[in-house]
Amino acid sequence: MFWMLNSLLGCDDMNRQLELLEKAARENRLAHLLLFHGGSALQQREVALRLAQILNCSQLTPQGPCQTCLACRKIISGNHPDVLWLKPLKTTIGIEQVLAWQPKVYLKHYEGNYKVSVIEQADALTLPAANALLKVIEEPPERTLIILSAENAEGILPTIQSRAQLVYFPNLSEATWLTGLGEVDQQEAVRAFQLSGKNQNLATAILEHGVQIVQDWVEKFRTAVDKRDFLKLFALFPIDKNQAVLYLQVIAVQAQAGIQKGIIQPFELLAIGKAIDVLRQQVNPRLVIEVLAIELFQQGGARCD
Ligand SMILES: [Zn+2]
Numbered sequence: 390m391f392w393m394l395n396s397l398l399g400c401d402d403m404n405r406q407l408e409l410l411e412k413a414a415r416e417n418r419l420a421h422l423l424l425f426h427g428g429s430a431l432q433q434r435e436v437a438l439r440l441a442q443i444l445n446c447s448q449l450t451p452q453g454p455c456q457t458c459l460a461c462r463k464i465i466s467g468n469h470p471d472v473l474w475l476k477p478l479k480t481t482i483g484i485e486q487v488l489a490w491q492p493k494v495y496l497k498h499y500e501g502n503y504k505v506s507v508i509e510q511a512d513a514l515t516l517p518a519a520n521a522l523l524k525v526i527e528e529p530p531e532r533t534l535i536i537l538s539a540e541n542a543e544g545i546l547p548t549i550q551s552r553a554q555l556v557y558f559p560n561l562s563e564a565t566w567l568t569g570l571g572e573v574d575q576q577e578a579v580r581a582f583q584l585s586g587k588n589q590n591l592a593t594a595i596l597e598h599g600v601q602i603v604q605d606w607v608e609k610f611r612t613a614v615d616k617r618d619f620l621k622l623f624a625l626f627p628i629d630k631n632q633a634v635l636y637l638q639v640i641a642v643q644a645q646a647g648i649q650k651g652i653i654q655p656f657e658l659l660a661i662g663k664a665i666d667v668l669r670q671q672v673n674p675r676l677v678i679e680v681l682a683i684e685l686f687q688q689g690g691a692r693c694d
Pocket of ligand 1: 456
């Protein structure tokens with residue numbers, strides 16, 4: 390799913406940075422590898438799309454891509470054969486995904502001037518996947534741009550990071566985030582933003598998943614932990630890994646708020662963080678959450694009202 394290309398205007402520094410990137414794209418002197426990092430995944434996607442369009446638009450105007458030529462339209466709908474998107478299938482980007490992508494990068498350009506690959510949530514690359522990616526980065530084919538999009542640059546292999554031009558994206562304000570969503574229920578979006586602890590990427594994930602579903606699950610988990618009730622806990626399954634990671638992230642946000650108010654012990658946040666890490670490494674979500682609940686039971690519940 391692609392977001393509308395609304396203008397997600399950030400601060401002046403950001404705009405200046407983007408101007409320079411666009412200028413480099415127009416003049417065909419863009420780096421082969423860009424690493425977008427920082428808070429706003431939505432804005433990162435918008436900029437990646439725009440650069441792909443600038444590099445391939447057949448009627449480029451001084452204001453930017455025309456948005457009407459075939460290339461522009463195919464890029465925006467995600468159907469351009471030379472603009473490739475890679476993102477986690479589950480919670481990680483595995484080596485098989487990178488190996489499937491690799492030959493497409495080396496194939497001749499189908500239609501476009503430029504091949505653009507966007508790797509979203511690049512901090513979710515497994516180590517073997519990152520190493521396979523490194524091989525492409527070391528010998529990039531001509532007229533190829535690879536954009537890595539990540540929340541934290543630290544999550545990217547240093548050998549990849551050192552070859553990239555880093556572009557930092559600041560956090561969006563709630564209002565700017567809401568504007569960039571296009572046509573969604575604004576009240577739902579505001580609830581998602583609150584539930585996320587003002588983390589726009591988490592808020593977007595909550596919104597896509599369904600605010601009520603997330604809220605219900607999290608509340609039931611807290612009740613089960615507070616009452617040390619295994620039956621209530623069992624009723625929360627089955628869920629898949631993505632759901633589990635999302636729910637635990639929201640529980641972590643609430644725990645953080647609870648610590649600040651002095652009603653939650655810091656160890657709980659550590660236990661939740663550990664559970665999220667374990668979950669990302671291919672483990673049964675039910676097992677991880679049950680182990681977490683038992684840890685919280687023993688320490689007297691995860692109360693965070
Ligand atoms: Zn165009």
